Amino acid sequence: LYVGSDGGIFIAENTANVSKNYYKDLTTGMGIRQFYKIGVSQSDPVVVSGGSQDNGTSVMKGADAKWYDWLGADGMESFVDWNNPNILYGTSQNGSLYKSTNGGQSQSGLSKPDGKDGNWVTPFEQDPTVSTTVYAGYNQVYKSTNGGSSWTAISQTFSGNLNELKIAKSNNKIMYTSRGSSLYKTTTGGGTWTQVTGFSGSINYIAIHPTDPVSYTHLRAHETRHD
Numbered sequence: 001l002y003v004g005s006d007g008g009i010f011i012a013e014n015t016a017n018v019s020k021n022y023y024k025d026l027t028t029g030m031g032i033r034q035f036y037k038i039g040v041s042q043s044d045p046v047v048v049s050g051g052s053q054d055n056g057t058s059v060m061k062g063a064d065a066k067w068y069d070w071l072g073a074d075g076m077e078s079f080v081d082w083n084n085p086n087i088l089y090g091t092s093q094n095g096s097l098y099k100s101t102n103g104g105q106s107q108s109g110l111s112k113p114d115g116k117d118g119n120w121v122t123p124f125e126q127d128p129t130v131s132t133t134v135y136a137g138y139n140q141v142y143k144s145t146n147g148g149s150s151w152t153a154i155s156q157t158f159s160g161n162l163n164e165l166k167i168a169k170s171n172n173k174i175m176y177t178s179r180g181s182s183l184y185k186t187t188t189g190g191g192t193w194t195q196v197t198g199f200s201g202s203i204n205y206i207a208i209h210p211t212d213p214v215s216y217t218h219l220r221a222h223e224t225r226h227d
Contacts, residue, residue, distance in 0.1 A: 039079030051075025070104030168213030
């Protein structure tokens with residue numbers, strides 16, 4: 001029995017024996033994944049974790065340069081703890097959050113802030129200064145100081161779920177978030193975020209200048225497609 005799907009090409013050679021090894025994956029060597037987001041470690045050897053459409057989240061460890069699946073469903077935002085490359089964070093659709101402390105060999109789910117759902121691809125970021133602090137964007141920006149175990153809202157409630165979120169490396173009190181074509185900013189690490197104007201088009205990425213955190217670049221129009 002052969003199966004061709006958006007996950008690859010598979011064969012079942014013993015169709016009467018149903019088990020976890022029922023199918024054999026025939027797609028080795030084929031570059032067929034569509035990654036939404038990737039996160040790259042700050043360690044040597046390099047570790048990369050990436051979330052892909054319909055094919056979960058995978059990690060590539062520098063030791064053997066092979067990819068290993070560590071999350072299922074749709075893989076979305078993912079990053080590697082900059083202080084410990086064995087700690088991986090990942091998301092699946094609509095803001096489900098996950099964490100692995102052993103390089104992806106096992107994982108556990110993190111609670112959603114206030115039980116909320118986020119966007120199809122929900123923003124999820126690590127603080128550039130304090131490694132145990134992480135942020136997530138739903139219809140509010142949330143902050144966790146214990147690696148995602150509990151959450152506190154640090155923004156007003158926006159008109160809907162957020163698309164992008166970035167924290168300045170040079171000053172972690174300065175952050176930007178966006179929804180559609182609206183860009184918001186805080187310089188205090190929370191409170192009421194103010195809207196930034198002077199551009200047009202939907203925002204699909206935010207990059208903050210490495211030494212001038214009040215500048216913002218790489219804001220461009222985008223078309224979002226969900227299969």
